[in-house]
Amino acid sequence: LQKSVVKDIGLAEAGEKRIEWARRHMPVLESIKEEFESTKPLKGARVAACLHVTVETANLITALVAGGAQVALTGSNPLSTQDDVAAALAARGLHVYAFRGENEKEYYDCIKKALEISPNVTLDDGADTIAIVHKEYPELADKMFGGCEETTTGVVRLRAMADDGALRYPVIAVNDAETKMMFDNRYGTGQSTAHGIMNATNFLFAGKTVVVVGYGWCGRGFAMRAHGLGANIIVVEIEPRKALEAAMDGYRVMPMSEAAPLGDLFVTLTGDINVIREEHFLLMKDQSILANSGHFNVEIDIPALERLAATKTEAKENVTEYRLKDGRRLYLLAEGRLINLAAAFGHPPEVMDMSFANQALSVKYIVENGRRLDRCVHPVPVEIDRRVAELKLASMGIRVERLTPEQYKYLHSWQMGT
Amino acid sequence: LQKSVVKDIGLAEAGEKRIEWARRHMPVLESIKEEFESTKPLKGARVAACLHVTVETANLITALVAGGAQVALTGSNPLSTQDDVAAALAARGLHVYAFRGENEKEYYDCIKKALEISPNVTLDDGADTIAIVHKEYPELADKMFGGCEETTTGVVRLRAMADDGALRYPVIAVNDAETKMMFDNRYGTGQSTAHGIMNATNFLFAGKTVVVVGYGWCGRGFAMRAHGLGANIIVVEIEPRKALEAAMDGYRVMPMSEAAPLGDLFVTLTGDINVIREEHFLLMKDQSILANSGHFNVEIDIPALERLAATKTEAKENVTEYRLKDGRRLYLLAEGRLINLAAAFGHPPEVMDMSFANQALSVKYIVENGRRLDRCVHPVPVEIDRRVAELKLASMGIRVERLTPEQYKYLHSWQMGT
Amino acid sequence: LQKSVVKDIGLAEAGEKRIEWARRHMPVLESIKEEFESTKPLKGARVAACLHVTVETANLITALVAGGAQVALTGSNPLSTQDDVAAALAARGLHVYAFRGENEKEYYDCIKKALEISPNVTLDDGADTIAIVHKEYPELADKMFGGCEETTTGVVRLRAMADDGALRYPVIAVNDAETKMMFDNRYGTGQSTAHGIMNATNFLFAGKTVVVVGYGWCGRGFAMRAHGLGANIIVVEIEPRKALEAAMDGYRVMPMSEAAPLGDLFVTLTGDINVIREEHFLLMKDQSILANSGHFNVEIDIPALERLAATKTEAKENVTEYRLKDGRRLYLLAEGRLINLAAAFGHPPEVMDMSFANQALSVKYIVENGRRLDRCVHPVPVEIDRRVAELKLASMGIRVERLTPEQYKYLHSWQMGT
């Protein structure tokens, strides 16, 4: 068993420095780690974790190890691994198989290496490990306590598996915890997507028309931030209630075919495929910018762009220029991969603190209860969700109001009226 | 059977004019009314509706009558009835029992009059009719198709009844439809609460500290609007996840005891009792303003205010000045009743359009399916919810994006990965 | 000399109550009034004041009288007089010539009555008094200490007079004080224009397209508030730098001919004539709403609307429906007069506090210095402007940072560098 595959173990010290910086901004996870250290609730757990290998993830892994788990870590996106972080964890003696710039084969080889520890828990960010276990390692599936899934994309995929009767072990939809979804997907994706775009392009948001494709929590978050930076927002959405909400929030709402000629910047956050495609590229203005902040690099139809382009050049780091036959230039950022991870640092540690606190407590829940759970997608228990919020508020120095006994009674009675 | 009890039938013409104005801004309800007119789905329904008697409600009643129902209407709050509207409906020959300024006995007498039509459907805005039916007219309860409830407050009350096993007929929680809750409670309450406060006080929001008590959809909506008008917002909330959301939205969050000395204006939107009380009044600045936008006038502890006051005077219409013994003056708006209805026109017709479209379609659903439903609180069927959104978008001239077959397939498959 | 012309002296008590309410929210003017009471700096001054007769104006007049001035008050707009306020002042024995609904002759007759006190100071809100004095009472002009002008519109007019060499006495452009222009024109007009529109129509701003015509301080203020209430904003502007600022603020910017078919609501705040006219009416959507918040009712070309209309009816109070020959309905609010005064209460007292503190101190300045000033438009002395800000901050309980001696020196030196 090869202990680790990383780009350059010499980056370990730089990585540790950055991990420490993140640790200081993840007080909730830190308090859970301290509890884990004394109670060792994860003893006997073998965790295959396929996550973006970032400073925040390093702190989750640290907490799991503190709780007694054995962990093998792989990257959940070929472009998102921070090599210094991978090096730091490898230098600690952990199983790490991840480097920035993996090709597709290397990506899956890394996951398979992680499976050599015979995991009984899987952690996913896009459901790739669980999919491979089901397709190629069914014998592992039957011994699993369960899994955790971090993303909207992955949860959609797992629900489809469960609906097909194909899911062979229980999974906690960590993504759907309120303290995950509404914070990480909204505030985290919102800011970090804008950050990645600034890094790649030094784009001034003020005065620009930004087309936000998808108005789920991620799309809402990015629209809110792009608007807060001075852009004029257009939302493209398929669900009528979300579309209506976008309109009520003061944004223009229209189909992509109408938005295409209007945007200066297009950002996809849908979890769906080919939401910007040939028919749309043909309508865009010269120098339009295209970025994706959804999980997979399938939201922008890159093969179509390749077909349409007369020339393709690297305009600058993370910016590929596609010059169409009529001379118009479209700029694709980070090859259509998650812009916040490819061109910035992913979510700030403050939001990953909550997401990973949910992860850590969900792993504990699975280890303790997984054998008794149905083979479907389960929500994060509300006690965990609420506890994460309470710990976070405490770390921010915020106290909430408390119910009086009279109020408690009032809320649970139906006899009193006007 | 006394056909109607209204303040002044002579106001009917003015009422009709305003009803017509609202009608023009309720295109979804209008299209449902047209459908009802030709299909008469409510034939045989006898509806006791206890709602704020406003121009928007008049259009709901018109739609129900167009669908074949017999309707008896009462007000759902002693201060919210628009007397010209009540007059207009009475002049059309409908059963209307409502006038502005009812005392408590008159309020309940009106409801009881409405029950004389032997209703088989109840519509409530705060669950008062259903509570009376259960407490005093159990024989009516057993013949009901079902009920609809419009407010958060009422739904909380009905869930408590159902949990006690006390609910004797099924109820649709119209409040919880996304196209109701997220729009009416947020955008409607948000704007109209600010409007009522402006009307009562001509208060400049810019530069003021506004304490928003409760961060549910109503509280979020009002916080958003008060902030949009230039105020600095403090949120008081008991649920940790909502408190955390408020903090992430950029607001200060603290217990009421800390907020009390900081606010210029306090607005309650909790559905709970005595959220501002003696201990808080004692901490407030001179000339603090107190308003309620929750359903019942119990959120501010008015009896405590009466006890504390050395003098009580009407500073101006809708503003009662309580001068405390130390000379500080606290201003209570509209006797603590729903400020948006007492001092403004309630929700704008555009949002009531969606709420009442849900009501109208839910009444149809109850008439058609009520006998088969369990005796508990049911959600609005998602098809109704989505249809309301689609009709609304169409009325606004907004088209949404459509899924391609490829996209539909992708979203329902789990085989494709990174 | 007829002492007063008001609608109904019986309204005096109600007026006093409202004046008192405003007084409590005008702490800066109140502290100036107290100073005036003891120092009597306006002794010998005879002031002809042509202002919107509102509760705030009543407090200005009170302060001037406290300072020793004799005052005659007229309304500065035929629709803006609050009759209870006029009654209250008349009942105190003041010269008041104002009632809501004056026709054009009555309007000018009132001004002429006020001139019977042989004023040596004029206060204007739109420059009407000063224009009449110049045109019809030149003998008065030569004895004047000077005048004050409250509005952008009036200042533009007076600068044109001065450029023509026609101005016969010095005028202070109170409008241009920072503590007037940036607060009253922006925060005051912003909120109160939205308030007037809500009162006239119960219009929901969220989800609507609002066309703001003019992006000066008033236009900026209303755009900010309409946006803060959830509307999507389009700005129409002629000055390229302001147009660019609007674009950078995230709004769409375009000529009126492009905006006309897009808006749900059009609001003019330009100080110019016929900014919405026949060519634009012909392009508008059915049920478009038209309102003016500029000083004069000439910004919307009402004669053109009258010509185009097949029918004209009062849809409700303050809403005139013009039905065009093709069936489209355009709604004109408050006959195109200042919507915030015609349908709401004008600026909240908190901003008028600053504007009128500038007025009161400028009157004192004129009485003391007018004879020595050139016959042109003068800025408010910066000491007055800054003093108003300091008094206001103190009244809000806000302390500002103070320069250290080292910092003062640094800011006045040029020797120190990188």
Add this chain to the structure above:
Amino acid sequence: LQKSVVKDIGLAEAGEKRIEWARRHMPVLESIKEEFESTKPLKGARVAACLHVTVETANLITALVAGGAQVALTGSNPLSTQDDVAAALAARGLHVYAFRGENEKEYYDCIKKALEISPNVTLDDGADTIAIVHKEYPELADKMFGGCEETTTGVVRLRAMADDGALRYPVIAVNDAETKMMFDNRYGTGQSTAHGIMNATNFLFAGKTVVVVGYGWCGRGFAMRAHGLGANIIVVEIEPRKALEAAMDGYRVMPMSEAAPLGDLFVTLTGDINVIREEHFLLMKDQSILANSGHFNVEIDIPALERLAATKTEAKENVTEYRLKDGRRLYLLAEGRLINLAAAFGHPPEVMDMSFANQALSVKYIVENGRRLDRCVHPVPVEIDRRVAELKLASMGIRVERLTPEQYKYLHSWQMGT
């Protein structure tokens, strides 16, 4: 004469690529460059330019050279030079004396090298060249056509010189052009300061308390963006009118001594010295972050921080940790130098496009008119300012409204009234 001093000429190609990227986003400057190329208005001009050596500056230099000028370029801040850009310009054969990380002596040596071309025009960003010319090269001063100054800080310094009678040649305050100050200082500094902080710390703005020191255009801009990213803002300001504006904008306003214990992040944008100092450091929370976005690194009292610290370590790139004796850690970003240039790319090209269009046209103006101008600080001629706005709007595809002849006449007449 040494032709250039740069870090690594091998970076030239990378620099050119980035310069080209910026060029595409500076259409106004580009159109001026094209005009300059054909008319050569700068023939005979020798320009010493002391500016942040960025991709945008490279395009300004290109335009000046296209106009016929000889240019020598130095950096205006020891940490702001982009070495690849310096290399690219050097490789073109220009005089460039600039590298990132100059010490104080090297910084001034570079400026002196630039003076070897005997300039007759100086361009400054902080007034360092002009100060040295006055102090050490008076013979150069007398032959100057004039100078241009880009920053608030520099303009303040030059006005102090002029007030002392010390200024020996005319200077255009390019900073004060509306199309510079309101856009670059507000929208540019606003976004890029947030960007630099994100890059240095991956700080999540949502939920944080951010103390903005200074509420001039830069401070307003950053407050707006930090607020737009979800932070709760506190403003510290000395000028009462600006402080009042901040309060009316919905922010808390207080002296630094009150803000110190509340902030998570402190950003200085004042142009003043020691605005955060020992007395404030002693009050701050553990892990507070300190950044400067004013021109010089004197706004935070770093010597005091050094004195107070028990240890000083590099927490990560651009983050210095000062651990106080009681264990609290304060993080200083980028050694207190301009955070947007030290940790991000400075202003986006879209705003520098306007600033540098003003620069280019002001250089032309100086060359043509400098000999006739008084030796003081002059505003940018309003025709230049307006032309820049018009060119920018055109490049954004935005058309503005045009006055009709009737409107033009109305605005210049004073005879028409109510």
